[in-house]
Every structure is written in C-alpha cells, then in structure tokens.
Amino acid sequence: MSYDRENIFAKILRGEIPCDKVYEDAHVLAFNDINPRRPVHVLVIPKGNYVCHDDFAAHASDAEIAGFTRAVAAIARQRGIDESGYRLIVNTGDHGGQEVPHYHVHIIGGAPVGAMVSD
Numbered sequence: 001m002s003y004d005r006e007n008i009f010a011k012i013l014r015g016e017i018p019c020d021k022v023y024e025d026a027h028v029l030a031f032n033d034i035n036p037r038r039p040v041h042v043l044v045i046p047k048g049n050y051v052c053h054d055d056f057a058a059h060a061s062d063a064e065i066a067g068f069t070r071a072v073a074a075i076a077r078q079r080g081i082d083e084s085g086y087r088l089i090v091n092t093g094d095h096g097g098q099e100v101p102h103y104h105v106h107i108i109g110g111a112p113v114g115a116m117v118s119d
C-alpha cells in the first residue's frame with residue numbers, strides 16, 4: 001500500500017489546511033472531526049505517513065505506537081469522557097469504510113454511542 005501525500009490529513013499535518021486542534025506531541029496530532037457524530041468526536045492521527053492500522057502496526061516504531069496509544073487515552077481524559085465512557089473506531093480499508101487514507105482513531109463520546117455496528 002502506498003501513502004497518498006495529498007490526502008486531507010496529510011494537508012492538515014503540513015498546515016496547508018486548518019484544523020481545530022485539541023492535542024499535539026512529538027508523534028501525534030488530534031483535532032475535532034469536521035462532522036461530529038456525538039458531542040465529543042476527536043480524530044487522532046500519527047505524524048508519520050501510515051495509511052491504515054495494518055500499515056501502522058507493521059511499520060511504526062515501538063515509540064510511535066506507545067505514544068499514540070497513550071495519547072488517545074490522555075485526550076479522552078482531557079475531554080472529560082474517561083469516566084462516562086467512549087468508543088474508539090478505526091475504520092480500515094474498503095470494508096471498514098475508511099475514507100481518509102492516513103491512519104486515524106476516532107474518539108467518540110459525550111453521549112451514548114449506540115449500537116456497535118448497524119445492520
């Protein structure tokens with residue numbers, strides 16, 4: 001799988017288009033989803049060029065993976081939804097419904113999220 005450097009999240013990372021940033025560190029950028037499905041809907045992306053979860057798991061360093069995983073939980077705590085609960089969604093590939101080909105985790109909460117998968 002090759003990385004498309006013109007995808008929308010690559011442009012956000014390069015600062016070519018704006019985002020509503022909620023968190024940033026050496027490995028991670030997080031910003032509010034442009035079309036939030038619940039009161040909290042944050043997208044967390046690695047700064048490295050990874051297409052999807054499979055690519056990230058196979059090729060990211062241990063430091064990137066650990067930093068990313070800890071950042072997701074820290075952002076949920078920062079947004080005050082760690083006790084009420086939230087859902088993490090990682091859409092991967094065609095059947096997963098992934099629209100943007102830069103790896104990302106959705107943090108969704110602030111209200112009940114509903115059924116895990118619609119039938």
Ligand code: 5GP
Nearest residue numbers: 008019031032033034035091097098099100
């Ligand atoms: P996916 O289906 O790839 O898992 O989710 C992509 C997400 O990116 C969608 O929830 C969509 O609303 C969000 N999105 C698409 N374009 C933009 C954008 O330009 N800015 C922001 N903040 N979110 C975007």
